[in-house]
Structures are given as C-alpha cells and as structure tokens.
Amino acid sequence: MPHRHLRQQQHELLRFLTCGSVDDGKSTLIGRLLYDSQLIFEDTLAAITRDSRKHGTTGDDIDLALLVDGLEAERQQGITIDVAYRFFQTPRRSFIVADTPGHEQYTRNMATGASAASLAVILIDARKGVLTQTRRHSYICSLLGIRDIVVAVNKIDLVKFDQDTFDRIVGDYVTFASELGFRSIVPVPISARYGDNVTSRSGNMPWYNGPTLLEHLETVDVSQDLAARPFRFPVQWVNRPNLDFRGFAGTIASGRIAPGDQVVVAASGKTSRIARIVTADGDLPAAEAGEAVTLTLEDEIDVARGDILVRSAERPPVADQFAGHLLWMDEEAMLPGRGYLMRIGNIWTPCSVTSIRHRVDVNTLEEHAARRLSLNEIGFCNFSAGQPIPLDPYADNRATGAFILVDRFTNRTAGAGMVAFPLRRASNIHHEHFTIDKAARAALVGNTPMVLWFTGLSGSGKSTIANIVEQALHRAGRPTYSLDGDNIRHGLCRDLGFTAEDRVENIRRVGEVAKLFVDAGMVVLCSFISPFRAERRMVRDLLGPGEFTEVFVDTPIEACMARDPKGLYARAQAGQIKNFTGIDSPYEAPEHAELHILTAGRTPEDCAEEVLERLRAAGIAC
Amino acid sequence: MSSQSGKATLTPHLARLEAESIAIIREVAASFRKPVMLYSIGKDSGVMLHLALKAFAPGKPPFPLLHVDTTWKFREMIAFRDMMAKKVGMELLVHTNPDGIERGISPVASGSALHTQVMKTEGLKQALDKWGFDAAFGGARRDEEKSRAKERIFSFRGPGHSWDPRGQRPELWNLFNTRIRDGESIRVFPLSNWTEYDVWDYVLAEDIPVVPLYFAKQRPVVKRSGTWIMVDDERLPLEPGETPEMRMVRFRTLGCYPLSGAVESTAATLPEIIAEMRAARTSERQGRLIDTDEDASMEKKKREGYF
Known part of the structure; x- marks a missing residue:
C-alpha cells in the first residue's frame, strides 16, 4: 500500500469518464482501479463478495462491477443506468471517475458525465473492434468538449494478447476519430478482469511499451489553461x-x-x-x-x-438569437416554437428553438432534416432568448457557452445546449419607436385591448360562444376582431398541417397576430383547439399583464362527438383524419384558466353571458 | 493558488474542492426563498459550516442551522453543538419528533431501524415543514455509500419529501436546475465530491474544530456485535454479564451513541487520525449499525426522506 503514506503539495485532481456499452467492462474496469489502488475496504469487499453470489456475473470470482452499480434496479439487471461518481487517489493525483452507461437510450446520462470531465476512457471490446457505439461515445465526448482520449482495448486476454488485433483496432479508431478534434488519443491494451496494464504492467504483452492505464492517468496533461x-x-x-x-x-x-x-x-x-x-x-x-x-x-x-x-x-458578443447544438433529455419531444426556460450562467430567461438546422445521427454522424428532437437526439438549432445575453462559443468558454433548457410546466431539465455563434439578425434588427402607441390607440376608441382565448375540443362550442360575445361587444361599441381556424388556416397558416410541430407553429403565428391586434387597441377573440399548455402559455407570455384571458370551453368528448357539426369525429374514428385531438392526439386541459365554462346542459347564450360578466367585472361595459 | 493568498496550506486539489463547494452554497442562497443548513455535529457538518462561513464573508450565512435531535446523541456532541452555534453567531434551530418521545421510541427499546425512521427521518420532515424550508443543505458525500454515488448535488424532492432515484434531474456543468413548485424542495450536498481523506486533510489544513469523540481517549465501553459501544449515560441497559470497561477508543463517524461503534485506537491528534485512516482497512460506515440491515438499505431510507 505505498500510495497511502505519501502526500505531495502539488496534489491535483483529474476528472474523467469511462464510456462503453453493457458488455465492454466499464464497471469492472473502475472496480479494478479501486481494487488495485487499495481503496476497497474489507467490509465493502465482504459485502460485494456476498452480493457476487446473488447478482454477480463472474461465477466464483468477485464481480468488481458490483462495487459501482449502486441502485437496486441496476444490480438486479446487471447494467449501469445512472451516472455513478467514484473516487480514488494515488500519490500523484486524486481522481473522480464518472461511470456512465453506454446504451443509446442513456445518451443523456453519458453527456452528463462528460460535461464535468476533462478526459474520457473509451472502452473497446478486443473481440469486436470499433463499433457503432464507439463512434457514438466518441462523438458525444467531442461535442461536450473533451479533448483527451484513452482508447482502452479491453478483454485483450480473450484474443490471446494479440498485437495485430490491437494495432488494427487502434488504426480503425484513429482514422474514424480524425474529424472529432481530439488533442490526444492514447491506446492501451488491457484486461480489466485480470488487471493487465490497468495499474501494473502485464507480462502477457511484451510487445506493448506504453504506459499502464493508471500511469497515463496520473501523468497526462489535460490543463485547459x-x-x-x-x-x-x-x-x-x-x-x-x-x-x-x-x-x-x-x-x-x-x-x-x-x-x-x-x-x-x-x-x-x-x-x-x-x-x-x-x-x-x-x-x-x-x-x-x-x-x-x-x-x-x-x-x-x-x-x-x-x-x-x-x-x-x-467583451463577448451580446445577442438574443444564436445557433448551437442541443441534446434533448426529456421524454416529451422538443418542438420548435415551444417556450422553455433557459439557464445560461446565472441568467434564467424564456427561450425557444426557432428552427432545427439539422439533426445529427449519433451513430453515423450524418446530418438529417428534422422537425422535432426526441429523447437523446442531438440537433444543431437556432435559438431565440427572452433577453440579450453575453455569449461565447462553448469551445472557448463553458461559463458563457453552456446552457440548459427546462420544461416550464414540469421543471424537468429537458435539454443541454452548447453555443456555436450568435446570429447577426439579433444585432441588426432594432425596434422602431412609434409615437402613437397601444395606449393612445386604445384611448381613441375607448377600449381595453385584450385577448379572449377560447380553448377546447373540436365541437365544444368555442366559436359559437365567441360569436355571441363578439356581438355583445360590438353592440356596446367595442372594436373587436375574431381569429379562428377558418380565417387563419386558409391564409396565414395554409402551409401547416396538424402534426404536433405544425400545431405549435400555428398557435405561435396566431399569438403574434393577436398581439398586433391588441397593439391596435382591439379585443381579439381567438377560438382554437390549442391542445397544448405550452403554446397557450407562450401566447400569454407574448402579452402584457391582464391582456390574456383563457376561456376553457369544457364540453365532454361524448357530447362533442354526438354534436359533430362538421362530421369530423366520424371521419377521425374511421381513420380518415390523422392527429385528431381527443381521438389520436392529446388535449391538455388548462389548469389555471381565468374562466372554466362547463357547457353541459346549458345554452350557448348562457355560457357567453358568463364571459361577458367577467368582462364587465374587469371594467369593460358591454 | 497564489502563495500570498493565505491558503498556501491547501493543495490544488483541496483548493478546487473548496471553491466548488462555496459556489454551491452561494447558489442556494441566491436561488431559494428559505434555505437551512442541517447541522449534525460531525466532521462533515463541521467542514460544511466552515465553508458556509467562508462563502459569505465578510457577512454571515443568510440561513439558520438545524439540528434534528434524537435525544440519543453523545453528551459531548450536544455540548459541542451549542458551543459552535455560539461561536459562529448563527441561529441554531433544534427539533425533536414529539410523537417519537410520546411513543417512547429509542434505539435501545425500538431497534435501530424504527428509531432512525421516527426520530431522524420523520423528525427531519417535520422540521422542514414546520419552518417551511425549501432547500436544505446536508453533509453527505458520494464516496460514503453506493447509492450516494449517484446522488445529484441538487437533489429534487417531490411533495412529502419523496425521493425518486429515476426521477432525478440530469445535472450538467454547474448549471443547477433550482426551479421547484410549492410543496417541492431541494436537498443540496456541497460535499458531494469530497472523500473521507479530503475532509480530514481539510480539517487539519483549516484548523476546524471537531468533537473530541473523534480523538482516542479512555472511555467506558462494552463489546456488542464485534464493535465497541460507549456507555455514555445510564440509559444504555447492560446485558447480563456486561460490565463497562475502560478502553482507548475513538469514533470514525458519530450518530446516536448506541448505534455508533468505536474503534480501538491511540490516535489522539489530527495527524495521527489521518495516518491511521490511511492505513485502515475498513470503511467509516462500518461503525454505523443502520446500514447493514439489508441490501440497498440506504436507497430505501432515502426514498422515505432520510438525508
């Protein structure tokens, strides 16, 4: 145990991660590093010896992987799901190892581990060579800014410690990785299970003259200065x-x-x-x-x-629009136009993706067109933030170049982003200040401009109720305008369909138009199914305080189907219409609508009166 | 770290850990309505408190300390706690689960599992609810135990303080997601990346006061389940044939005294403790009787709201 008694003043820290897939032996390698550097205590060893018999995959040997697979589910399934952090030290350095899962379904976990690491150990099974997963792991490391790589060709014992096999794998890897911008690539032939070249030099490979894995980790210069x-x-x-x-x-x-x-x-x-x-x-x-x-x-x-x-x-550029990579980490897909919260540095601000320039296939590195990003997908996107932000490219500075996106409703961390460059459009478009403003226009016509947003299922009675409300406002001399599917879908949004992506864009455009009408001093009645909370929230955020009144026209779907004024439910049920809300596309009911109108057993006039009462209470004579 | 900085005694490694922890502690003060720092009197709490004092200098930390008192702490721990609160000039809140007192829960009569559940876990949840804290610092470290190795630095707790290991938020860079809704809270672990070695090295380098129980001394003990249990007061019933004997012992971790095993040792100074630890062949949690109940017992306790 020579390591334990020596301490040096210049003792430094290296954070690295290990990447490999289920059978590559990552957890075994980390277990081996801990075991060989004498950091496994007797009681811990006794516990895993006991567990090896219960969960282990190594027969009578101690399963070193059990040292690091901590959660019950992982031990039962024999796989690593979450990122585990492990610690060990030698006289030269202290190490924090992020042990990350390698499956494509855990790309987000790997990226999490990579975000704090300055070096990656990429495991390759000597029997299998460079695989799709090797490319994926390397790409994610490169994307997250890791510049120093160790290629650990593991299970070299299973190919009889063969030099040609090792050389071929290293050659393949170096060729493939040439585009990824790594500063150093150091290959080491190892057997994690038996310890060859992990912490001590192997007698089985006289042809290998390089450092052991641990020697390299102790001495490699990863300083970013x-x-x-x-x-x-x-x-x-x-x-x-x-x-x-x-x-x-x-x-x-x-x-x-x-x-x-x-x-x-x-x-x-x-x-x-x-x-x-x-x-x-x-x-x-x-x-x-x-x-x-x-x-x-x-x-x-x-x-x-x-x-x-x-x-x-x-000084860094200051912009509210920029381009960058986005790794999506949430079960619910990212849709362009949808509003999220962005954290960059210590700033929290609303943010949305304005367009996906391309999606990157993490296995082939090919670029594809995409209209959404699903869990674990990576895209290169344009972003629009709620305020101007000092930005640096991620490669230059993480403090001003890394950001996360958070779901506004669940508060889940939904995306991880890396700034590439600010967009010039942000700095070249300036708001003109007109002398006649919203208040002046509203005062001229004696109006309180606002949006009445009617949401509900198809056939729930939104337009019917809105129509009665508008008539009453009109009679009272209030300037109004109505926006609904008919006058929008046939013109402004005729290029859009009914997929989730198009619904988001449809509502975004409607919201912007409604905002212009409010600026013009009008009461705007919008009747849209608008099935997603996020988009209704987006429109609300476009407007000032008190300018957005959400009216939930709550009619049971059975009643809507029985009514079916346009025959749409019948066609949707027959499979003739796809993505029909309530049939094969969800409706997210409002949680905090200003008005919740239960229509069952009531006339449209009665329902409209409820809206009008609300307007009168807000000081609008009608 | 420049040599004139006054931190010349810290290695680059410790200086980096210190800066990282200070940033975490400041982040909580900046992002939450009502934070609190759990203070459990041990060496990790001592380091965490020291870091909090550093983070806000020349001011004081803008949050109180909270001790969940099971009434079974060593007497020396309680004396040390009150001395420290006075010394640092921070508000110290103490909570004991009144239901547990009423039910007569004790580690001796009720067993360690029930005692921990009622007096620590339930007591903690009561205290957090009573004062309405939305963020609570704890001194847990990732190197302590396997399920802790996957814990986030900002650990999200749902309504009722529930912890779902699969529902934890990805934590990238130092961009912590501090957003919560009413009824939800965050547990924060500023010492996540510290090891037991780091803690003692830092205690030595920064001259941080620790409870004297960590240092070897002649103490009255009885041997139970292969470990030395200290007879701290008359509440520990002696089994037939048991007679307390004086032994040179010390503690590697401190909890409720009937649940904390002592080790035989002659290490009476910090350098001796560090030397002994570096030669040790057992982990610090070995002396903690609550972990050995069953496989993955820490994960189970955490789901129920344990720190």
Missing part, C-alpha cells in the same frame, strides 16, 4: 452584509484579475475598476480561474446576479 483566456466573472450573489460593503460573489470562470484592473458589465457596458478581491482568508493581490471570491468595485454601478464582469477589450 483557463487562466490565460479572457476574463469572465459571472456574478452569482450580491453580498451586502451592511451599508458599508457591497461585493459581488462568484467563481472566476476564466482569466485572471487584480485590484485596479478595469472591468465592464458585459450586457450594459457600464465600467469600473476592481477595488478589492475579498475572501474569508483576507484580501488577495490577484485571483484567477477557479477561485471563488468576492469582488468590490471602485464605483457604484448597477450590477446584479446574472451579470458578467469582463475586460473592455475582451
């Missing part, structure tokens, strides 16, 4: 313990800084100088990438969480 890059300081928390102190706490993402240096707030352009670099251990004369510090400025300028301090000569 973040301190030499442009200064980026995302403000995480404003520290104001008393009236005399106002500091900006955060971790320096890149570059270095010293008191007296000039800094600029990236988004606003306000400038000041660093006064102090405060820490609990006293002020620092300088600080660099990786340090968690608190900066104070010489001037009282406006700085808040989410702002990024940079140097004026190195």
Whole structure:
C-alpha cells in the first residue's frame, strides 16, 4: 500500500469518464482501479463478495462491477443506468471517475458525465473492434468538449494478447476519430478482469511499451489553461452584509484579475475598476480561474446576479438569437416554437428553438432534416432568448457557452445546449419607436385591448360562444376582431398541417397576430383547439399583464362527438383524419384558466353571458 | 493558488474542492426563498459550516442551522453543538419528533431501524415543514455509500419529501436546475465530491474544530456485535454479564451513541487520525449499525426522506 503514506503539495485532481456499452467492462474496469489502488475496504469487499453470489456475473470470482452499480434496479439487471461518481487517489493525483452507461437510450446520462470531465476512457471490446457505439461515445465526448482520449482495448486476454488485433483496432479508431478534434488519443491494451496494464504492467504483452492505464492517468496533461483566456466573472450573489460593503460573489470562470484592473458589465457596458478581491482568508493581490471570491468595485454601478464582469477589450458578443447544438433529455419531444426556460450562467430567461438546422445521427454522424428532437437526439438549432445575453462559443468558454433548457410546466431539465455563434439578425434588427402607441390607440376608441382565448375540443362550442360575445361587444361599441381556424388556416397558416410541430407553429403565428391586434387597441377573440399548455402559455407570455384571458370551453368528448357539426369525429374514428385531438392526439386541459365554462346542459347564450360578466367585472361595459 | 493568498496550506486539489463547494452554497442562497443548513455535529457538518462561513464573508450565512435531535446523541456532541452555534453567531434551530418521545421510541427499546425512521427521518420532515424550508443543505458525500454515488448535488424532492432515484434531474456543468413548485424542495450536498481523506486533510489544513469523540481517549465501553459501544449515560441497559470497561477508543463517524461503534485506537491528534485512516482497512460506515440491515438499505431510507 505505498500510495497511502505519501502526500505531495502539488496534489491535483483529474476528472474523467469511462464510456462503453453493457458488455465492454466499464464497471469492472473502475472496480479494478479501486481494487488495485487499495481503496476497497474489507467490509465493502465482504459485502460485494456476498452480493457476487446473488447478482454477480463472474461465477466464483468477485464481480468488481458490483462495487459501482449502486441502485437496486441496476444490480438486479446487471447494467449501469445512472451516472455513478467514484473516487480514488494515488500519490500523484486524486481522481473522480464518472461511470456512465453506454446504451443509446442513456445518451443523456453519458453527456452528463462528460460535461464535468476533462478526459474520457473509451472502452473497446478486443473481440469486436470499433463499433457503432464507439463512434457514438466518441462523438458525444467531442461535442461536450473533451479533448483527451484513452482508447482502452479491453478483454485483450480473450484474443490471446494479440498485437495485430490491437494495432488494427487502434488504426480503425484513429482514422474514424480524425474529424472529432481530439488533442490526444492514447491506446492501451488491457484486461480489466485480470488487471493487465490497468495499474501494473502485464507480462502477457511484451510487445506493448506504453504506459499502464493508471500511469497515463496520473501523468497526462489535460490543463485547459483557463487562466490565460479572457476574463469572465459571472456574478452569482450580491453580498451586502451592511451599508458599508457591497461585493459581488462568484467563481472566476476564466482569466485572471487584480485590484485596479478595469472591468465592464458585459450586457450594459457600464465600467469600473476592481477595488478589492475579498475572501474569508483576507484580501488577495490577484485571483484567477477557479477561485471563488468576492469582488468590490471602485464605483457604484448597477450590477446584479446574472451579470458578467469582463475586460473592455475582451467583451463577448451580446445577442438574443444564436445557433448551437442541443441534446434533448426529456421524454416529451422538443418542438420548435415551444417556450422553455433557459439557464445560461446565472441568467434564467424564456427561450425557444426557432428552427432545427439539422439533426445529427449519433451513430453515423450524418446530418438529417428534422422537425422535432426526441429523447437523446442531438440537433444543431437556432435559438431565440427572452433577453440579450453575453455569449461565447462553448469551445472557448463553458461559463458563457453552456446552457440548459427546462420544461416550464414540469421543471424537468429537458435539454443541454452548447453555443456555436450568435446570429447577426439579433444585432441588426432594432425596434422602431412609434409615437402613437397601444395606449393612445386604445384611448381613441375607448377600449381595453385584450385577448379572449377560447380553448377546447373540436365541437365544444368555442366559436359559437365567441360569436355571441363578439356581438355583445360590438353592440356596446367595442372594436373587436375574431381569429379562428377558418380565417387563419386558409391564409396565414395554409402551409401547416396538424402534426404536433405544425400545431405549435400555428398557435405561435396566431399569438403574434393577436398581439398586433391588441397593439391596435382591439379585443381579439381567438377560438382554437390549442391542445397544448405550452403554446397557450407562450401566447400569454407574448402579452402584457391582464391582456390574456383563457376561456376553457369544457364540453365532454361524448357530447362533442354526438354534436359533430362538421362530421369530423366520424371521419377521425374511421381513420380518415390523422392527429385528431381527443381521438389520436392529446388535449391538455388548462389548469389555471381565468374562466372554466362547463357547457353541459346549458345554452350557448348562457355560457357567453358568463364571459361577458367577467368582462364587465374587469371594467369593460358591454 | 497564489502563495500570498493565505491558503498556501491547501493543495490544488483541496483548493478546487473548496471553491466548488462555496459556489454551491452561494447558489442556494441566491436561488431559494428559505434555505437551512442541517447541522449534525460531525466532521462533515463541521467542514460544511466552515465553508458556509467562508462563502459569505465578510457577512454571515443568510440561513439558520438545524439540528434534528434524537435525544440519543453523545453528551459531548450536544455540548459541542451549542458551543459552535455560539461561536459562529448563527441561529441554531433544534427539533425533536414529539410523537417519537410520546411513543417512547429509542434505539435501545425500538431497534435501530424504527428509531432512525421516527426520530431522524420523520423528525427531519417535520422540521422542514414546520419552518417551511425549501432547500436544505446536508453533509453527505458520494464516496460514503453506493447509492450516494449517484446522488445529484441538487437533489429534487417531490411533495412529502419523496425521493425518486429515476426521477432525478440530469445535472450538467454547474448549471443547477433550482426551479421547484410549492410543496417541492431541494436537498443540496456541497460535499458531494469530497472523500473521507479530503475532509480530514481539510480539517487539519483549516484548523476546524471537531468533537473530541473523534480523538482516542479512555472511555467506558462494552463489546456488542464485534464493535465497541460507549456507555455514555445510564440509559444504555447492560446485558447480563456486561460490565463497562475502560478502553482507548475513538469514533470514525458519530450518530446516536448506541448505534455508533468505536474503534480501538491511540490516535489522539489530527495527524495521527489521518495516518491511521490511511492505513485502515475498513470503511467509516462500518461503525454505523443502520446500514447493514439489508441490501440497498440506504436507497430505501432515502426514498422515505432520510438525508
């Protein structure tokens, strides 16, 4: 156990991940590293010896994979599902290993492990050579910015320690990986199960002169030299313990800084100088990438969480539209136009994909056209954010180039994105300021402009009720306009069908048109099935507070089918219409509609009166 | 790390762990309405508290400390807890499950599983609900136990504090998803990437106070199930033939005293503890009687709301 007694001042940390598929022996390899570096304790060993008999796949030998497969489901199925983090250390380095599953269905888990790693060990089964999965793992590593690769050709014992087999596999890999931009590729022939070339040199392969896997991991230089890059300081928390102190706490993402240096707030352009670099251990004369510090400025300028301090000569572009890669991680597919929340640095802002430029086939790296991204799919997309954001390409800076998308309803982390470049359209289109605004137009006609959004199944009575409401408003002298499937689908949206993607785009366009009519000072009555919560929310977000009233016309589907004014249900049930809401396409009922109208047993006039009462309560005489 | 910085004693590895943990702690203060830091008095809690003090200097951490007291902690732990709260000047909240007291739940009479369930897990949930905390820091580390190895740094809990290992959010880069709805909460583990070695190295480097029970001393103990149990007060009933004897022992982990096994040791200083740990052949949780109940028992406890 020589490792345990030595410690060095320059002890450093290497984070790496292992990628391989079910049978490549990833978990066994990590188990071997822990076992050989003497980091498995007697009681842990006793526990896995017991478990090996119950779940193991290695006969009477200890199944080292059981050291790392922690969740009950994984042990029962003999596979790794989630990312497991393992720790070991040698006199030279401390290691954090992300053990990630290799199946295509777990691409998101692998990307999670890769996001924090600076090196990847890619396992290849010596009997099988470079496979589809090898390409997939390598591509994901490359996409997430890993630049140093170890190709561990495992189970070399099963090909009789044959050099030709090893050389052929390495040749195949290097050829394939030439496009992936790796800085180093180091191949090592190993047997994880028996330990050859893992931590000690194998006597079975005299032809191999390279380092053991552990020797390489202990010595490889993976430094990114973040301190030499442009200064980026995302403000995480404003520290104001008393009236005399106002500091900006955060971790320096890149570059270095010293008191007296000039800094600029990236988004606003306000400038000041660093006064102090405060820490609990006293002020620092300088600080660099990786340090968690608190900066104070010489001037009282406006700085808040989410702002990024940079140097004026190195300001990043600030844009609300950009292009980048997106890995989709949610069961529910990503649809262009749908609204999500984006977190980039310490900024949270609404964001949507405006178009998918192409989808990448993770197995072949071919580019395909796509109209949605499903779970584990990767696309190159254009994005539109709710506010201008300082951006760097992901390859240059993760702090300003990596982002996640979150589902607005479930709060699940749905997508992981990497900025490629800002889109120039964002900086070239400026809003014109007209003197006559919405309030002026509304005042002229004495109106309270707003959208009444009627949602419900086909045949629920949306248009009928909206029609009665509009008549009453018209009689009362209120300027109105109605938008419904008939006047929209035949014109503005005639190019759209009824797939989920097209429904999203249809509602997006309707929402933008409704917003223009509200700007013109009108009450806009919109009657659309609008089956998805996300799109109704998107329209709501386009408008100001109080300008959107959601009216849920709640009619049981049996009643709609019995009524079937256009004969559509009959045709849908006969299979003549696809994607029909309520038949083979879902309707997500509103959870917090301003008005929930139960129509059963009531006349349309009675239902319309309920809407009118609401308008009167809001101060609209009608 | 520059040598003038005052952190010259930290290795680059420890300095990086420290910075990462400070960022996590600040993130919680910035993102949640009402956070709390669980303080369980042990070495990990001590390190976590030390990091919180560093994160907000020159101010104080903008959240209170919470101790869920099972009434079976070592007396020295309670004295240490009160001394530390006073020393750091933070509010200390203490909660004990009143139902458990009423039912007479104790590790001796009820067994470790029921005691842990009622006094720790239920007590914790009561306390979080009572004060309406939406984020709670815990000192758990991924190297402690297998199901912890897959835990997120920001661990999402549904209504009723439920933990679904399959429903956890992917955690990429340091872009934590801090969004929750009413009734949901987040448990945060700033020490996720620390090992037992790192904790002790850091305690030594930063001169962090720890409970004296970690240091070897002559203590009254009895041998049970192959481990030394300390007779901390008269509540521990002695079995026929058992007589407490004085032994030179110390604790690697601390919990309720009838559930925490001591090891024979002469390590009475931090460097001696570290040397002993590096030569040890058993894991620190070996002294914890609650983990050995059954396979995957930690995963089961966590599903029920245990930290």
